[in-house]
Amino acid sequence: MGSVWFILQYMSGFGNEHVSEDPRCPGALPEGQNNPQVCPYGLYAEQLSGSAFTCPRPTNKRSWLYRILPSVCHKPFKPLEEGHLTHNWDEVEPDPNQVTVPERAPGPARRTGLHTLCGAGEPRGRNGIAVHIFVCNTSMINRCLYNSDGDFLIVPQQGKLLITTEFGKMLVEPNEICVIQQGMRFSVEVFGETRGYILEVYGAHFELPDLGPIGANGLANPRDFLVPVAWYEDRQVPGGYTVISKYQGKLFAAQQDFSPFNVVAWHGNYTPYKYHLEKFMVINSVAFDHADPSIFTVLTAKSTRPGVAVADFVIFPPRWGVADNTFRPPYYHRNCMSEFMGLIKGHYEAKEEGFQPGGASLHSMMTPHGPDADCFEKASKAKLEPERVAEGTMAFMFESSLSLAVTKWGLQTSNQLDKNYYKCWEPLKSHFNPNCK
Numbered sequence: 420m421g422s423v424w425f426i427l428q429y430m431s432g433f434g435n436e437h438v439s440e441d442p443r444c445p446g447a448l449p450e451g452q453n454n455p456q457v458c459p460y461g462l463y464a465e466q467l468s469g470s471a472f473t474c475p476r477p478t479n480k481r482s483w484l485y486r487i488l489p490s491v492c493h494k495p496f497k498p499l500e501e502g503h504l505t506h507n508w509d510e511v512e513p514d515p516n517q518v519t520v521p522e523r524a525p526g527p528a529r530r531t532g533l534h535t536l537c538g539a540g541e542p543r544g545r546n547g548i549a550v551h552i553f554v555c556n557t558s559m560i561n562r563c564l565y566n567s568d569g570d571f572l573i574v575p576q577q578g579k580l581l582i583t584t585e586f587g588k589m590l591v592e593p594n595e596i597c598v599i600q601q602g603m604r605f606s607v608e609v610f611g612e613t614r615g616y617i618l619e620v621y622g623a624h625f626e627l628p629d630l631g632p633i634g635a636n637g638l639a640n641p642r643d644f645l646v647p648v649a650w651y652e653d654r655q656v657p658g659g660y661t662v663i664s665k666y667q668g669k670l671f672a673a674q675q676d677f678s679p680f681n682v683v684a685w686h687g688n689y690t691p692y693k694y695h696l697e698k699f700m701v702i703n704s705v706a707f708d709h710a711d712p713s714i715f716t717v718l719t720a721k722s723t724r725p726g727v728a729v730a731d732f733v734i735f736p737p738r739w740g741v742a743d744n745t746f747r748p749p750y751y752h753r754n755c756m757s758e759f760m761g762l763i764k765g766h767y768e769a770k771e772e773g774f775q776p777g778g779a780s781l782h783s784m785m786t787p788h789g790p791d792a793d794c795f796e797k798a799s800k801a802k803l804e805p806e807r808v809a810e811g812t813m814a815f816m817f818e819s820s821l822s823l824a825v826t827k828w829g830l831q832t833s834n835q836l837d838k839n840y841y842k843c844w845e846p847l848k849s850h851f852n853p854n855c856k
């Protein structure tokens with residue numbers, strides 16, 4: 420029989436080896452081995468590998484799932500309509516201009532699904548990223564999704580997500596993020612209009628950044644990452660349960676007769692997890708000058724080049740600004756990385772207007788950007804007292820070493836409102852006076 424029993428409980432720690440049993444079946448985890456001839460309670464053992472079997476220990480990831488039926492019990496996959504999900508980066512001609520995306524990007528009539536804004540690289544080559552906007556007001560009923568191509572870092576901006584995974588349930592609210600890694604099945608329940616951002620990374624998992632001279636503590640601390648506890652349902656679905664796979668950039672659906680959330684116990688270090696952005700321990704300049712935003716990195720997906728990320732997830736959280744004799748907002752710059760920015764709530768410090776919660780901007784590789792004219796004038800004259808910066812705000816950046824292409828949907832969406840973004844810098848005037856230092 421099915422059961423609606425669950426409690427929202429989490430285990431803490433980033434990348435830990437966890438063990439978890441649904442309390443309705445104590446002793447469901449085999450003792451001392453992964454594959455007994457017969458598993459407790461007549462369960463099937465199934466390994467989910469998140470790294471090559473042979474990866475060195477620090478990057479070796481796998482979990483063992485003990486389930487009522489193995490995942491292999493499904494009918495063949497058939498192609499499914501993709502909507503605005505794509506990994507075709509040649510839909511529109513390259514364009515280096517600064518792009519903003521309005522906060523109310525038009526959704527389709529059903530208002531559900533993933534809309535790809537930009538990206539680069541290729542799931543088959545296992546190197547690349549995609550940035551999607553999700554919009555939905557309908558829960559996934561008897562449907563789940565897994566991503567064969569890579570990991571999803573999900574940033575809800577409006578509405579809570581109750582995410583059921585093979586590892587248990589997680590409630591993820593705006594100002595929290597979660598990561599659902601490659602292959603993990605999940606289904607999302609929503610409670611009204613819901614939207615947010617997704618960073619998809621092919622071929623690398625997210626890690627905590629190294630701390631270098633910061634020392635052993637700081638930024639996102641490992642203990643603040645939360646992992647769900649085992650929860651199962653033994654639910655037959657005679658009408659058919661649909662398992663959707665995102666595979667090589669396309670969607671495919673397979674039918675099965677039962678809920679895939681039938682994992683009674685699991686152990687391992689390859690799990691979904693969530694993190695509350697308020698827990699971030701901010702480090703910044705306490706003397707003078709503006710530190711680079713890498714100081715705000717929450718998670719990084721490393722490339723094979725030392726120090727270079729496929730993608731970093733960076734936040735701009737509330738903090739004190741105390742630097743003396745300093746232009747405190749972000750400096751003007753041109754970057755060899757691509758900068759995609761979003762706003763969960765509040766008001767971004769470098770833009771007086773035009774960047775609303777739910778909106779986005781893309782500053783492409785080497786395209787100049789920085790504070791708008793109002794921000795520059797104000798910050799150049801401001802009395803430099805200690806002040807709270809970004810109070811009530813949470814902006815974030817997906818920063819990538821890849822050169823991102825905008826999709827057709829992204830271009831149409833951005834064109835709706837803001838052909839005029841460049842005008843925010845037009846009023847910047849020369850203050851140069853060779854006779855006055």
Ligand SMILES: O=C(O)Cc1cc(O)ccc1O
Binds near residue numbers: 711752
């Ligand atoms: O462009 C942006 O707004 C992001 C950003 C912020 C900052 O403080 C320094 C550099 C940078 O790219």
Ligand SMILES: [Fe+2]
Binds near residue numbers: 752754788
């Ligand atoms: Fe920038």
